Amino acid sequence: MAEAGAYLRLxxxxxxxxxxxxxxxxxxxxxxxxxxxxxxxxxVFVFGHARVLSGFDLGDVLFLYALSGLAFGLADFAFGSVExxxxxIRTGTLDTMLVRPVSxxxxxxxxxxxxxxxxxxxPAAITLCYALPRLDTDxxxxxxxxxxxxxxxxxxxxxxxxxxGASLQFYVxxxxxxxxxxxxxxxALTEYPLSIYGQDVMRVVTFVVPLAFVxxxxxxxxxxxxxxxxxxxxxxxxxxxxxxxxxACAALVWRTGMRRYASTGS
Amino acid sequence: MTAPSAPxxxxxxxxxxFVLRRRTRGLRRAxxxxxxxxxxxxxxxxxxxxxYLGPNGAGKSTTLKMLVGILTPTAGRxxxxxxxxxxxxxxxxxxxxxxxxxxxxxxxxxxxxxxxxLLRRMYRVPAAEHRARLEELVELLELAPxxxxxxxxxxxxxxxxxxxxxxxxxxxxxxxxxxxxxGLDVVSKAxxxxxxxxxxxxxxxxxxxxxxxxxxVERLCRRVMVIDHGRVAFDGxxxxxxxxxxxxxxLVVDLAAPAPPIDVPGARVIRTDGPRQWLELAGNPAAVIAxxxxxxxxxxLTLREPDIxxxxxxxxxxxxxxxxxxxxxxxxxxxx
Amino acid sequence: xxxxxxxxxxxLRRYATYRAATAAGILTNSxxxxxxxxxxxxxxxxxxxxxxxxxxxxxxxVFVAQALIGVVAPFGPSLEIGERIRxxxxxxxxxxxxxxxAWWLAQDLGRAAFGAVFRGxxxxxxxxxxxxxTLPDGPAQWLAFAAATLLAALVGFGLRYLxxxxxxxxVDDRGVQAVAWLVGPFFSGMFLPLALxxxxxxxxxxxxxxSAMVQVPAEVFLGDHTGAGLAAALGFQAAWAAALLxxxxxxxxxxxRRVVVQGG
Numbered sequence: 001m002a003e004a005g006a007y008l009r010l011x012x013x014x015x016x017x018x019x020x021x022x023x024x025x026x027x028x029x030x031x032x033x034x035x036x037x038x039x040x041x042x043x044v045f046v047f048g049h050a051r052v053l054s055g056f057d058l059g060d061v062l063f064l065y066a067l068s069g070l071a072f073g074l075a076d077f078a079f080g081s082v083e084x085x086x087x088x089i090r091t092g093t094l095d096t097m098l099v100r101p102v103s104x105x106x107x108x109x110x111x112x113x114x115x116x117x118x119x120x121x122x123p124a125a126i127t128l129c130y131a132l133p134r135l136d137t138d139x140x141x142x143x144x145x146x147x148x149x150x151x152x153x154x155x156x157x158x159x160x161x162x163x164x165g166a167s168l169q170f171y172v173x174x175x176x177x178x179x180x181x182x183x184x185x186x187x188a189l190t191e192y193p194l195s196i197y198g199q200d201v202m203r204v205v206t207f208v209v210p211l212a213f214v215x216x217x218x219x220x221x222x223x224x225x226x227x228x229x230x231x232x233x234x235x236x237x238x239x240x241x242x243x244x245x246x247x248a249c250a251a252l253v254w255r256t257g258m259r260r261y262a263s264t265g266s
Numbered sequence: 267m268t269a270p271s272a273p274x275x276x277x278x279x280x281x282x283x284f285v286l287r288r289r290t291r292g293l294r295r296a297x298x299x300x301x302x303x304x305x306x307x308x309x310x311x312x313x314x315x316x317x318y319l320g321p322n323g324a325g326k327s328t329t330l331k332m333l334v335g336i337l338t339p340t341a342g343r344x345x346x347x348x349x350x351x352x353x354x355x356x357x358x359x360x361x362x363x364x365x366x367x368x369x370x371x372x373x374x375x376x377x378x379x380x381x382x383x384l385l386r387r388m389y390r391v392p393a394a395e396h397r398a399r400l401e402e403l404v405e406l407l408e409l410a411p412x413x414x415x416x417x418x419x420x421x422x423x424x425x426x427x428x429x430x431x432x433x434x435x436x437x438x439x440x441x442x443x444x445x446x447x448x449g450l451d452v453v454s455k456a457x458x459x460x461x462x463x464x465x466x467x468x469x470x471x472x473x474x475x476x477x478x479x480x481x482x483v484e485r486l487c488r489r490v491m492v493i494d495h496g497r498v499a500f501d502g503x504x505x506x507x508x509x510x511x512x513x514x515x516x517l518v519v520d521l522a523a524p525a526p527p528i529d530v531p532g533a534r535v536i537r538t539d540g541p542r543q544w545l546e547l548a549g550n551p552a553a554v555i556a557x558x559x560x561x562x563x564x565x566x567l568t569l570r571e572p573d574i575x576x577x578x579x580x581x582x583x584x585x586x587x588x589x590x591x592x593x594x595x596x597x598x599x600x601x602x
Numbered sequence: 603x604x605x606x607x608x609x610x611x612x613x614l615r616r617y618a619t620y621r622a623a624t625a626a627g628i629l630t631n632s633x634x635x636x637x638x639x640x641x642x643x644x645x646x647x648x649x650x651x652x653x654x655x656x657x658x659x660x661x662x663x664v665f666v667a668q669a670l671i672g673v674v675a676p677f678g679p680s681l682e683i684g685e686r687i688r689x690x691x692x693x694x695x696x697x698x699x700x701x702x703x704a705w706w707l708a709q710d711l712g713r714a715a716f717g718a719v720f721r722g723x724x725x726x727x728x729x730x731x732x733x734x735x736t737l738p739d740g741p742a743q744w745l746a747f748a749a750a751t752l753l754a755a756l757v758g759f760g761l762r763y764l765x766x767x768x769x770x771x772x773v774d775d776r777g778v779q780a781v782a783w784l785v786g787p788f789f790s791g792m793f794l795p796l797a798l799x800x801x802x803x804x805x806x807x808x809x810x811x812x813s814a815m816v817q818v819p820a821e822v823f824l825g826d827h828t829g830a831g832l833a834a835a836l837g838f839q840a841a842w843a844a845a846l847l848x849x850x851x852x853x854x855x856x857x858x859r860r861v862v863v864q865g866g
C-alpha cells in the first residue's frame with residue numbers, strides 16, 4: 001500500500017505544520033468537539049422530555065449516535081477534505097497535484113491534515129464508552145465483536161459516500177453543498193433510530209444511500225430488536241459487504257472523474 | 267532506461283481536440299470538436315533550453331499540460347523522459363519539475379520551509395540529500411530570509427524563487443516552466459534567468475519554457491519554437507526567427523524643444539508628440555544615434571526592442587495564407 | 603441614501619449569480635429540516651402539548667428555522683470586512699464618502715433579501731409540501747413575522763460584523779469564526795427549539811442576542827406572541843439589533859483610527 005504510506009508521511013508533515021500555531025489549533029479542535037457535543041446535548045435535552053422514542057431510550061440513542069459519530073468522524077478525519085475537490089479544480093491546484101508523484105486522492109485527502117479533525121471523533125468515542133454499559137442487552141461474544149466491526153464498516157461506508165459526493169464535482173464544480181446534504185445530512189439522520197423517520201425514508205437509506213448499514217442494522221442485532229421493515233436477519237450482518245461494494249463503486253467513479261479531467265482539463 | 271542521447275521530449279503528430287457540448291433544444295446536446303493542438307512534432311535533446319512561444323490561445327499551455335501528463339492527447343505519440351506522460355504520470359513526476367508562473371505550486375498558508383518538507387516526503391528524497399540540495403538552492407536563490415514566511419506574504423519574485431526551489435528539490439532532468447517571469451520586476455527577472463542558465467550549464471537540466479518576454483528568450487533559449495493555431499510554425503534559433511520576421515527596433519528621442527520630424531538616413535519618423543519623436547530603425551542604431559545627437563539637442567534617448575508578440579505577429583503577416591507550408595517543414599491547415 | 607440602495611442591490615445581485623449554490627442550499631436546508639421534523643414529531647407524539655405547541659407547530663418551527671439560515675447566516679459566510687482589515691484594503695474603503703458599517707450593512711441586507719426569497723421560501727415550501735405544519739393566522743401575523751425577519755437579519759449582521767472585526771485584534775481569526783459558527787446555530791434555537799432546553803439554560807439563551815435570530819421570529823410566526831407580548835418580542839430583537847450595530851460602529855471607529863495611525 002504505497003498510497004497509505006504516502007498518506008502517513010504527508011499527514012505527519014501537515015501535523016507538524018499545524019502544531020506551530022497551538023492556540024489556533026486548540027480553538028479549532030475545540031469547535032469540532034463542541035459541534036459533536038451539541039449533538040449529544042440535543043439528544044439529552046430531547047430525552048429530558050420524552051423517556052422513549054419509538055421504543056428506544058436515551059442509552060440506546062446515545063449508542064446509535066456514538067456509532068454514527070465515530071463512523072462519520074473517522075471518515076471525515078481521514079478523507080473529509082476530498083469535498084474540496086471543486087475548489088482545487090477552480091483554483092488550479094489540482095493541476096499542481098497531478099504533476100506530483102502521489103495519488104491525487106491521497107493528496108486531496110491529506111491536504112491541511114490537522115489533529116483538529118479528531119475533534120469529532122473523541123466525543124463520539126466518549127459517548128460510546130458511556131452508552132455501552134447502559135445498554136440492556138445480552139452481551140454474547142458475537143455482539144461484542146459487532147461493535148468494533150460496525151465502527152470499521154461504518155467508517156468505510158462514510159468514506160465511500162464522501163468520495164462519491166466529491167466525484168460529482170468533476171462534473172459540476174459547485175456540487176459540494178449538494179453532496180453535503182448527503183454526508184452531513186446522513187450524519188444527522190443516523191443519530192436517531194431510523195424507525196422515527198417512517199418506512200419510506202428507511203427504504204431509501206437501506207437501498208439507495210445505504211446509511212442504514214452505518215449503525216442501524218448492526219445495532220438492531222446488538223440491541224436485539226425487530227426490524228421495522230421486516231428485512232431478513234442476515235441484513236444485519238451485511239455491513240462489510242455493503243462497505244466493500246460501495247468503496248469499489250467510489251473508486252470507479254473517482255477514476256472515471258479523473259480520466260474525464262485529463263481529457264477535458266476542466 | 268533512456269540512452270544518454272535519447273531525446274527528453276519526443277512528440278510525433280501530437281494533437282488535442284476538445285469536445286464542446288452545447289445544449290441546443292431542450293435536453294438535446296450538440297457536440298463540437300475544437301482542436302487546440304494539431305499534429306505538433308518536435309524533439310528536445312538533453313541539455314537543451316527551448317523557448318516555446320506563441321500568441322495567447324495558440325495551444326501553448328495545452329501542449330505543456332500534455333507534456334507533464336495533466337492532459338491526455340487525442341492524437342499522436344508523446345514520450346517525455348522515455349515515458350508516456352498521461353499513462354505514466356506518477357513515474358514521470360519524479361523526473362520533471364514544473365513551475366506555473368501564474369500560480370504557485372506551494373501551499374498558500376504554509377511557510378516555505380514547511381512546503382519544502384512536504385515535497386520531500388512526496389518525492390521521497392532522503393533527508394541528507396534533501397538538506398544538501400535545499401541548502402544549495404536556498405543559497406543560489408537567496409531564499410534564506412524567507413524560509414519561515416508563509417507563501418501568501420511573499421512578493422511575486424520571492425514566491426517565484428520558492429517555486430523554482432520546489433520544482434528542483436527532487437533533481438529533475440527536465441524543467442517545464444509556464445511563464446516563469448510573468449509580472450516580475452527587472453531584478454527578479456534577471457535573478458530567475460541567471461539561475462536557470464546556471465542550472466542548465468552546471469547540472470545539464472533540460473529546460474522548456476513558455477514566455478511572452480523576449481528577454482527570457484534572448485538570455486536563455488538557444489532554440490525557439492513558435493506555435494500558432496495549434497501547429498509548430500517555426501523551429502530554430504532567435505536570429506533565424508528575427509531574420510524571417512524582421513521587426514524594426516524603435517528609437518524614442520526626446521528633443522530639448524519641439525521640432526519638425528527628424529530626417530536621418532536609416533531611420534523613419536513614425537510618430538511625434540511635442541518634443542518626443544518615434545523613429546523606426548532600418549539599420550545600425552549606433553549610426554542613427556550619433557547622427558541624431560549631432561543634428562539635434564537631445565534631452566533623452568531610449569531604444570525599444572520589439573517584443574515577442576510583434577515578431578510572431580510579423581511572422582504571420584509574412585505568410586497570410588494559412589495553408590502555406592510552415593518553416594519547420596510542416597504543413598499548416600486551417601483549424602477553424 | 604441612493605448609494606446604500608445601490609449597494610443593497612449589488613449585494614442581492616451578487617448572490618443571484620450563485621444559482622447552483624442556492625439550489626444546493628435549498629436541498630441541504632430541506633434535508634436537515636426533514637430530519638429535525640421527524641425527530642420533533644416523535645417527541646411530540648410522546649409528549650403532546652409540550653411547550654404549548656402541537657406537532658404541526660414544532661414542524662413549522664423547524665422549517666422556519668431552516669428558512670432563516672439564508673437570512674441570518676448562522677453558519678457564515680463571514681463578512682469580507684475582516685479580510686479587508688487584515689490586508690489593509692480597508693484603507694481604500696475609508697476614501698469613499700460613506701459610513702463603513704452602513705455600507706456593509708446595506709450589502710449584507712441585499713444578501714439576506716436574496717436568501718429570504720430564493721432560499722428561505724423554497725425551503726419552507728418543501729416543508730409545507732412534505733409535512734403538516736402551522737401557518738400564521740391572517741395578514742397581521744404574516745406582517746409581524748416579516749418585521750421579525752428583518753430584525754433577525756439586522757441581529758445576524760450585527761453579530762457577524764463583530765466576529766469579522768475580531769480579525770483586527772486576533773492574529774489568526776479562524777478559531778474565532780469556527781467557535782462563532784458553532785455557537786450561533788445552537789444558541790439561536792435553530793438546532794433545537796430553546797423550548798426543549800432545560801431551565802435555567804433555556805431562559806439564559808432566550809435573553810442572549812442569538813435567540814433574536816431564530817427562536818423569536820419563529821415564535822412570532824407561530825403566533826405565540828400577541829398584543830403587548832408581540833411588541834415585547836419585536837422590541838427585544840430591535841434592542842439587540844441596536845446594541846450590536848452601535849457596538850460595531852464604535853469598534854469600527856477604534857479600528858479605523860488604528861489603521862490610519864499605523865498606516866495599515
